[in-house]
Amino acid sequence: VDEVNYCLRCGTKLHRITALNETGQRLACSSCHFIHYENPKIIVGCLVINGNRILMCQRAIEPSHGLWTPPAGFLENQESLEMGAVREVREETGVLLDPESLIPHVITSLIDCQQVYILFRANTGSSTPAAGPESLKAEFFARSEVPWDQLAFRGMRQYLELAFEEIQNERFSIHVSKIESTRFRRRSFPVSDDNRAKAGFLGSS
Numbered sequence: 710v711d712e713v714n715y716c717l718r719c720g721t722k723l724h725r726i727t728a729l730n731e732t733g734q735r736l737a738c739s740s741c742h743f744i745h746y747e748n749p750k751i752i753v754g755c756l757v758i759n760g761n762r763i764l765m766c767q768r769a770i771e772p773s774h775g776l777w778t779p780p781a782g783f784l785e786n787q788e789s790l791e792m793g794a795v796r797e798v799r800e801e802t803g804v805l806l807d808p809e810s811l812i813p814h815v816i817t818s819l820i821d822c823q824q825v826y827i828l829f830r831a832n833t834g835s836s837t838p839a840a841g842p843e844s845l846k847a848e849f850f851a852r853s854e855v856p857w858d859q860l861a862f863r864g865m866r867q868y869l870e871l872a873f874e875e876i877q878n879e880r881f882s883i884h885v886s887k888i889e890s891t892r893f894r895r896r897s898f899p900v901s902d903d904n905r906a907k908a909g910f911l912g913s914s
């Protein structure tokens with residue numbers, strides 16, 4: 710992660726301080742007292758499922774150029790998690806999804822890269838994805854067809870294998886995990902009824 714060295718407001722050199730009542734250090738400006746907060750970025754994506762196949766794209770950009778991953782990317786301002794995931798899927802694979810059809814699947818704290826990774830799942834009848842500008846290819850893969858030795862990110866293999874098992878058994882969970890240096894910890898919460906989650910939407914529609 711790049712570090713900001715100069716104040717975004719007045720251009721004075723920033724320095725690290727320990728703020729009152731807080732643990733850890735903040736980057737602060739000694740001139741205008743602006744504090745440059747550094748917080749994890751949110752990555753959203755979706756496991757798009759067609760029958761027993763999962764949609765993946767081959768990355769046309771760094772990091773991991775040429776390697777495969779389910780569509781995902783940084784959440785933008787003004788977007789809900791679902792909207793962000795739907796946008797990433799559309800941009801990278803051309804597949805259109807209804808945001809309200811998305812079901813939470815994986816929530817991972819990537820401590821070392823200062824990211825939170827939120828992966829939904831959704832079913833689609835679409836079978837002809839089209840790669841967007843950030844992808845070389847977009848394809849649906851059955852378990853035996855996945856390019857297992859060309860996956861983009863650490864931890865991805867484990868989640869894909871889990872997802873294929875869940876698809877086969879028609880029993881899904883929400884997986885909450887934490888990856889820190891070489892340590893991996895996961896808790897799984899079975900979802901007993903997908904439709905109940907949909908009915909739980911609050912507010913007007």
Ligand SMILES: [Zn+2]
Nearest residue numbers: 716719738741
């Ligand atoms: Zn300043």
